[in-house]
Structure formats: structure tokens, C-alpha cells
Amino acid sequence: MRSSFRYIRPNSLNEALSCLAQQRERAAVIAGGTDLSVTIRKGELNKDYVVDISRLPEAKAVELADGALMLGAALTFTELIRNPLIAKHAPVLGAACRCIGSVQIRNAGTLGGNVANASPAADSVPALMVHNARVLVQSLASQRVLTLAQVVSGPYTTTLEPGEIILGFLIDLMPSTYRFSFQRIARRKTLSIARANAAVLSCQNSEGEVVDFRLSVGSITPRPCRLSEAETHLVGHIPSIQLIKEAAELVTREMIRKSGVRSSTEYKKPAVEGLVLKTITDVFRPYL
Amino acid sequence: MDVIEAPAQLLSAVISRSTTIIMLEASFRHIGKNIRRTGSAERALGTAVFSADLEMPSALTLLILRSNRHHAQILEIDVSRAEKVPGCVRVFTARDIPGRNRLGIINKDQRLLADDKVRCVGDPVALIAAETPESAERALTEIRVEYRDLPSVFDPEEALRPGAPEIHEGGNLLGSRFVLRGNPDEAFKHCEVVVEQVYTTGFVEHTYLEPDAGIAYMDEDGMLVIHASTQNPHYDQKDVADLLGIEEDKVRVIQSATGGGFGSKLDMNVQGFVGLAAFLLQRPARMVYTREEAFLATAKRHPLKIWFKSGATRDGRLLAVDVSITGDTGAYASYGLAVVSRAAVHATGPYEVPNVRIESRFSYTNNPMAGAMRGFGVPQVALAHESQMDMLAERLGLSPFDIRLRNCYRIGSTTATGQELQASVGIGATLEAISPHYHEAIAGKEQEKHKPYVRRGVGIGAMMYGIGNTGMRNPSSAQMRLDLNGNVSLFTGAADIGQGSSTVLLQIAAEELNIDPDEISLIVADTMLTTSAGATSASRQTYISGNAVLEAAKKLKDVILTQAATILKTDKAQLVLENGWVHSKTNVVDGVSFKRIAERAHKAGLPLNWQGYFDPDTTPLDPETGHGRPYSTYAFATHLVEVEVDTLTGEVRVLKVVAAHDVGKAINPRNVHGQIYSGVVMGIGFALMEEFFPGRTESMKDYHIPCAADVPQIMSIIIEDPEPTGPFGAKGVGEPALIPTAPAILNAIKDALGVRIYSLPANLERVMKACLVAQT
Amino acid sequence: MDGNMLKIAFQLNGKEVSIEINPEDSALMVLRDRFHLKGAKEGCGIGECGACTILVDGLAVNSCLMLAAQLDGRNVKTVEGLVHQEKMDILQEKFIEHGAIQCGFCTPGMLLSARALLDENPSPDHDSIVEALSGNLCRCTGYVQVVEAVEDAAAERES
Helix, strand or coil: CCCCCEEECCCCHHHHHHHHHHHHHHEEEECCCCCHHHHHHHCCCCCCEEEECCCCHHHHCEEEECCEEEEECCCEHHHHHHCHHHHHHCHHHHHHHHCCCCHHHHHHCEHHHHHHHCCCCCCHHHHHHHCCCEEEEECCCCEEEEEHHHHEEECCEECCCCCCEEEEEEEECCCCCCEEEEEEECCCCCCCCCCEEEEEEEEECCCCCEEEEEEEEECCCCCCCECHHHHHHHCCCCCCHHHHHHHHHHHHHHHHHHHCCCCCHHHHHHHHHHHHHHHHHHHHHHHC | CEEEECCCCCCCEEEECCCCCCCCHHHCCCCCCCCCCCCHHHHHHCCCCEHHHCCCCCCEEEEEEECCCCCEEEEEEECHHHHCCCCEEEEECHHHCCCCCCECCCCCCECCCCCCEECCCCCEEEEEEECCHHHHHHHHHHCEEEEEECCCCCCCCHHHCCCCCCCCCCCCEEEEEEEEECCHHHHHHCCCEEEEEEEECCCECCCCCCCCEEEEEECCCCCEEEEECCCCHHHHHHHHHHHHCCCHHHEEEEECECCCCCCHHHCCCCHHHHHHHHHHHCCCEEEECCHHHHHHHCCEECCEEEEEEEEECCCCCEEEEEEEEEEEEECCCCCHHHHHHHHHHCCCCCECCCEEEEEEEEEECCCCCECCCCCCCHHHHHHHHHHHHHHHHHHHCCCHHHHHHHHECCCCCECCCCCECCCCCCHHHHHHHHHHHHHHHHHCCCCCCCCCCEEEEEEEEEEEEECCCCCCCCCEEEEEEECCCCCEEEEECCCCCCCCHHHHHHHHHHHHHCCCHHHEEEEECECCCCCCCCCCCCCCHHHHHHHHHHHHHHHHHHHHHHHHHHHHCCCHHHEEEECCEEEECCCCCCEEEHHHHHHHHHHCCCCCEEEEEECCCCCCCCCCCCCCCCCCCEEEEEEEEEEEEECCCCEEEEEEEEEEEECCCCCCHHHHHHHHHHHHHHHHHHHHCCCCCCCCCCCCCCCCCCCHHHCCEEEEEEEECCCCCCHHHCCCCCCCCCCCHHHHHHHHHHHHHCCCCCECCCCHHHHHHHHHHHHC | CCCCCEEEEEEECCEEEEEEECCCCEHHHHHHHHCCCCCCCCCCCCCCCCCCEEEECCEEEEHHHCEHHHHCCCEEECHHHCCECCECCHHHHHHHHCCCCCCCCCHHHHHHHHHHHHHHCCCCCHHHHHHHHCCCCCCCCCCHHHHHHHHHHHHHHHC
């Protein structure tokens, strides 16, 4: 039986936050509904209110300010893919959004929803990680600016307090000298959850030395993470296949450290190394 | 050989091989033409009525309480609290069934509602009838069932060991089939090479897009009417009547628009439940499965374990095969016995082998029921026989292409069951059609420079498939009628589930009567108005029902000609039919209309409703040796596949498939191409991604069928080696289309990596493992 | 009808409509059960198959994953709205002509995904068509004739 609740679509952000402040644990937030609808259908949403933030202008905004890009949480994946500012300043995110679900899912699903749902396989997360995204967490009383790892505390769990919503994301503008790649492994070409996904953002100096290297791999750890050991392994060096292979091994070492050895590890260890190798070489290809 | 480009499909072609029948292509008006599929306009408009679309405001909602135990005795079912839920009308248990609580097309081993025990998770235990879906769902949570768990078994080999938990009375062996030819033990001694291997396949879910649904009501004459998504309305009618203890003619089953079946809608899924509730409550009742329920409760493809030993001479001739097949039919038989036999009979593939021993045994387990699924076990055994052919070729230094051509059936060949093939043996022609593409693919297999980790591979898969049921009668009947207005009607019980049987039958009738197909009224799959055409299964409707329709049309034509000859005072032989008129071959102007002929015949008391009947010429298989004539004709095919394997991640991309099929005669080439594309894509799913894990696979999130982006370039080639007993030479294509793809893909992966995978699906994990082995 | 009912108004196939719904009703349920538009189908209920695809403000979405409440104020098109002045959409004609319809259960959703694509990009290449249709699963056709039908519809409009 479908879960029952009252549906509220506030006309302003303030109204939404007031409502959430009042109802606290009794309210759930909906935007695109692509995840929440599944819970409702199963009858597993135990809330009295569902607050729809999908039309709030603040949650739909795309703004450039103070050297950062502000992205509203209720932007759909399609809106993100089509936005020229994202293509220019946050291209890894654009590439990741193109891989999500299907056209239908991308037309409804939102960035804020993808993060708040906290699936370890969420495609937007590694992209946001390499873009150094900060999460704007808003409640009636306060605003918090958190890292993604501070928001997503484990598979399908977040640190969001009752009354709080993800209002948007702040993203560092990617300088034009940076190169990037986003790749994933899945059982079929679309409409499939990633077995693993990897995002790389990198910059080399005129000598070809790596001066900034950011790597995040999804589906391998309970919380979003940047693979700092692998990153450090490349910074300051001219990339080589050998170096990249070593970095890939550092990634799976970290995976096993954080997630333990599971039945899936037999596949994931070589495949994640392969995926990381492919994603990094994609970025460095002209130099290898 | 004539090569005809199929219009609107540049990649595809039709190749005719007129060997035994003289076919005057030009003289056909409707055969071989791309007539639009019947019912496609309604489907495009969204107005076609599928079972869940039928509205009946007073209809009760039905829900089933299903077992959450693998194997348990039912001690008590308490429905008292459930029946007190507002809006709950009744809760039925096995005790409420007035007739015989047994279902099953071959073995009557299923219960509509569990009586003494449940045999798998998902077994129906109680049926709720309620005013609203909400009441039904509330009532569902209020039923208390007390079980006593019994030991369970999930491995088909374990199930046959002494002391294994007994799932049905009489033991866990569902059935076995033996095929013996020559002396395989002696023959292996003379083989230059022998290869031996074990192959396994998993449960596969049909994943037709329309979850099962149906609605039932009592009509004003006291007839129980059931509209349902089904592949076999006449079987449904019989089992529902038995269940309710009433006469068959008190049950009318009407096939709704059916959203695919692929074998799963051969079983009674909702029909018994809606029938029981409507009959006992005398109120309309409807039931619509969710996808989750369709996954939980309907049949799967049988998982097989195949031990296969083949031996060949130095020049690559197959001398002997020894095969042992174990199958898991789950908790119930469904079509299991048909799969036992068909798997055995097809185990040699389309190759002549003088010494054969095949043993096939299926057992009951507490797994979900396995039943019919597109190919009835042949897709599974094809993986084995096609891998074996490549392994032999490799050992002998032959090409996969040459070893197949050397051994494939020809006219005059004798099959493992001792049947001599007399006509329409197009396997060689399919291989020849593939040949240029194969050699081109081998020559062009270049390595991508920038991606050293991506390896290309080329593979071949071939198959044969017997049309119709195995070694048993499986007749079809049809009627053609001329009414007093001169209108022609075709009555057929053959359920069209999307594959296009109605279109083909209409073309056959239209050709014989030389009338536009649009001018023929079509009455399909309604047990009150049509007689049985048998099941829409085993790729049999074109061949078997096509022949029945053709016979009916011939009889009607003969009566029309006889009447016209009297009216026109001409010799019957001088007359022709044309668009509802009969006129002389020489005098086109003076003719007589069907209407006038009908009126005259009616006055004379001559019948204008004629039945056609066809039962293929088969004989039962000998229980000891398997000898006999299991089918009266066979379809053949060869697929060529090119793949790309990403050795870093285990991902496989199918780049291209060339599929050549001997269909006898393509009544509707576009529909045949459609079946071939369909089979290839289902074959890609079978090869690479589809596996149903009982207890773990719950929804379409957990079970992936290919999407549009997974589809490679597909070239479909139709070979027409006419079947003398087929309607206009036609055989069948529905299941054959699927069979060669998966083996060809696995052979291509081997070609790419140098390492062979013996289990389906070749998923990410299995391919990754093969890649790692290849690197060491 | 409890106090929880919610009134929504939207444009449905070109007509302004309003209706009282339960807040938890999906858009698919309301279209099928309340407006009796049976073209959109439930194939999976969880956004995995695309049989329930409708157009909302011109974009293809899974109506099973959308609350009916979210239709409020939107412009909605279902397969029943494809026929214009008693004439089939070119896509409907081409689907029939190319044999792109077998069982037909996925067809309404396929048509709407294709329609959204052509409205946005009248001359899509093969890959764009495949991408646009990848959220609509079909078990019968193998997609080949579906893609051909869309290609042909696009070509016809161009010429």
C-alpha cells in the first residue's frame, strides 16, 4: 500500500523552511521524486508531510559569484547537462549527469536529491568531489556549508538534521587549463547503477608535471572520498603508465581498507584498478 | 540463389533457394509481402486494450498471499481477521475450490492455492477479494498462516540423491530422456581429438513488458468470461473448468491484447484466480500483477548443467558425442518435460553425428518454477554444442567456419533420433550466407591503437530447431467463413502475443482467396468463437496454424468456385477469384460476386463455414533409444558476432551481428526481420547480463534486459529453403532467432581473449576473471 | 474522500483540466484511473522500463515516479494527445510502417520519448535517437525497427 501523507508545495523558500522547522521529523522533502516515489510505492515512507521544493527559485538557481558556481539543489540533471556555465566551469559534473539513469530520470531527478539519497553509486558524487563542491545546508534558523563527506555519512544516510534541506552546491570554477574524465562500469549501457564510477580532474605545468590532481571513485567506499594517496602519488611527476598503475593500486588498497574484503572484491579489485587506469590515462593521453 | 534486398532495411536481405517446390514469386500477391501487422494502429494510438486497461467499475480487486517459506507444511490458515477488514469481501483458501485443485499443461502438479504444503517462496496460499486495492492490501496483512518448515533442496543433483527432501509424492525426478545412436564408446576410441567440458546456465526471467493481468465476470447466460494476457486460451479454459468443476463450455477465455509472453504466459498465471473469484462471488474480479509479483510467481528459463564430450576425426568429422544434461524445474513441472526432451533431441546441434549418447534428467527443487521460455532448453544446449565445435576446430587447426560446414546436416542426413531429413535443410545455406562476413570480420579484426586494453573477437554460433511439440500430436484448427453479405472471416484460436501470427495467417488466407487482407474479418483467440490452435509456443503457429488456415481457405475456395461455375456456366478450372469476385480467366468482365455466391449457397443449404486442420507428421520417441520423428520440419540458423572486450573492466560490447535464418519461406519478411532482431537482442541479454537469483532478484532494478544503447549493428539475412509441408513453404523463426547469438558471443569472447567462458551469463565478473587468466 | 484530498489543475493533451486527488497518487494512477487514459502503462512501477512515459512541459518523464500533485500547473501530453485533427503523428505512422510495434505495450512510451526528441532536435543522428529511446525498454523488437521508424520520421519532416 502506498504511503499516505499530506503534500505541501510552499510558495517561497521561507515558507518551506518554516514548514520543515515546524514538522521536523514528520516531513520529507521531495524534488524530482525519482527516489522518493519508489519508497512511497513500497509504503515505506513514514512521514506526515511531503514538502515539494522542486519549484523554489532559490533551489533552481545557477549563479556565478565570488569565483564560485552556485547550483540550486532542485536543478534536474537535464538542466545541468544543458547549462553552458556547467559545461564551462564544472564539466565533470556535466559528464557524470549524462550517465545517470535514462532521459526520463534525468528530466525529473535532481542534483540535491541524488546527494540526499546518499547512494554509494550516485554518479554525481565523484564529480562533485573533484570539483571541490560544498553543500549549502539550509534551515529556518541557520545555514551550514559542508563538504560532501560531511553530508553523506554512509550508504543511504546523511547528517542532515530535521528541518534542514540541501539548498544548493558551491563549486570552484575549473580553470581552462584543467583536463578531466568521468567513466563508469555498468551491466548495461543506460538505466543501470554503476558498479564503479571514477572522476578525474587534473592540471599539468608546461613541463608536463602534474600540479593538481583530483580523483574520486564511487561505489567503493561507504562515504564519498577523494583518493588522496593516489592523488599525491601523481602530483609533482610527469605521468607515466607505471605511475598511473601504482596510483590505481593505491585506490583499491584504500577501498579494501575502508570497505573490507567482500564477495564483490574479487571483481572490484581488478575492475576498479582498470577503471581508474582508464580514467587517468584518458586525461593524460596526449602526454603518455 | 536469388538475393532480394528487403525494402526499408538496407542491411537485410532475403535469399531464396528454390529446391523442392517451384515457387512462382511474381504470382504471389500477399505472400512474401510486408503487410502491416494487425493491431498495430491501435497500439500506436494507445487504444489497444490490454488486460489491465479493461475497466469494470464493480470489479473486485484480487490479491494473493504468497508463501514466504521454501518448503513448509501448512498447519493452519486463519482468515477471520482479514475478512473483518472493511471492504474485504472474501478470503479464499484451497478448501474453497469447488473442482480439482490442480493445474499444469503437462503434469498437473500445481495448486491454484496451496493445500497441504508450500513448495517454494511465492506459492499462492490465500486469495483476497476486496472492494478496493487498499482493502485488499490491508486484508493481506491480517491473514495468519502457521507453517511447519520442512527441509528444502535447491540443487537439482542433490534433489535426486537418496534422502533428499521429497517435494512431490513419487520422488524428485521430473523426467528423463535418452537418445542413443551407434556405439559412442567404441567410436571415441577412433577419434583423433576428444574435448570434454561442463557448461552451466542460470535462471532467466522472460521480462515481457506487460505484467500478467486478467479480469473475469459472469455474463447474462451464466457463462464465466475471462479476459487475460495469455498464449493459450484453450488450455486456460480447460484448466479453469476443471478447477471449478464445471463444463468447459461454461467457461469462455478471451485473449486481451498481450504484452509479450516468450513462454511464461503459457502457464495459468491470473486466469484461475479471477475465474474462481468471479464464479464463487458472482461478481467481476480483476487481478493485475505488479512487476515484483510477476518476477516472484511466474516461470523462469530452466538452469541447465551440461556435461559434453565430443570426438572428431583428423579431418574434422564428428564421430561421437556423449552428453549428460541436468535441469532444475524448480517446485513445479510447467513445461519442464518438454524441455527435458527438446534439450536432449537438440544436443548435437545442426550436425550429423553417427554415434550419440544423450541423457537428460530434470528434477524438482524448492527453487522458483521453471517453464517454457523462447527455445525450450535449446538456447542452453546450443552454448555447449557450439563451444565444443570451436574447441574441436582449434585442436584440429580448422577454422570454426570450416568445421561447421563439414558436419552440418544436408538433405539425406540422419539425426540423432534416426530421422532422415528429406527437405528444407538450410543450415549449409545459412553458413554460406555468413561466409563473406566471417572472412571479412577475421581480416578486418584490427587492434585499436589508443586502447591496447580493448580486444576484438569474432565468433560463430549455429543451431537447428524442431518446429512444434516434440514427438507428440499438436494439431491446430481454423475456420474460414463466407457470410451472406459476401464478407470473408477467418477464425483462429492462435494467440498473437506480438510476434505477428495473426498477420501471417491473414496473409495465407488472403493469398488463397486472392482478396485484400483488410477485407477479411479476423476473430482470434476467443474460446467461444474459435477452436483450439494449440499453444503459441515452439515456433509453431506459422507452420501448423498456417496450414490449418490454408486448408480451410482451400475448402472455402472450392465451394465458391463450384457455385460460380454453376452460375457462370463455366468449367471450374477456368475460373479465378479476384477481390471478392469470381470470373473466367479469359473473360474478366462477366463475373459473379461472393455475395451472390453466398446467397445461392445458403438457399441450397450448402455450408459456407469450413474448417481446416493440421497436425504435423511426428512419431513418439522410443523411451529407450529416443528414436522417432520428433518434428516434421526444422529451422536452421547461423549467427556471426563481433565483440570488443575491455580487459581492464570485463565489459563486453557487441559490435555487429550477422544473422542468417532458414525460415522456409518468409510470409512477411519485415516481421521475420523483426523476429530476428528481437532474438539477437534477447540473445545478447542471455549472453552477457541476464541472471535471475531466487530470493535476490525482486524488480527490474535487479534484472537487466538490453536497452536500445546495447544494440549492435544487426544484419538479418533470410534464407528460403522451402519446406514442402509448410504453408507456401514456411517453417518458423520466433525461437530460432534467439538461439545462436549467445554461443556466438561466447565464442567471440574466446577469440578476443584466448580464454573460454563455460557459463552464462558472461557477466562482468566472469569476463574479468577470464581477462585475468588471459594476462597470466 | 477525506480531508487530505488535493485539487490540482493542469493542461492535459491541450485541454485545461482539474481534479481532486490523493497526495500519494502517482501521475500514472491519476491518468489511467481518473482520466481513463490507458495509453500510459505500468511495466515496473519504479522508473526502470519507461512504459509509463508521458511528456511534462515537453520533457519525457516516468509518470510512475511522479506524484500527481506535481502535475499541477504543468502541460501534460500522453499518447492519446499525439493525434492531431484526427491525423496520426508522423511517428505513429512510421512505427506502423516499419514494424516497430510488436506486442505494443512499450509503444506509447516509445512514441512520446521519440516525440520529445524530435520536438527538440528535428534532425537527430542515430546515436541521439538511441539515447532518447534508451529509457524505454522493449522485449519484442530488438529496437532496430523502432530506431528506423524514428529516423524515417525525422527524414520525412526534413524533406
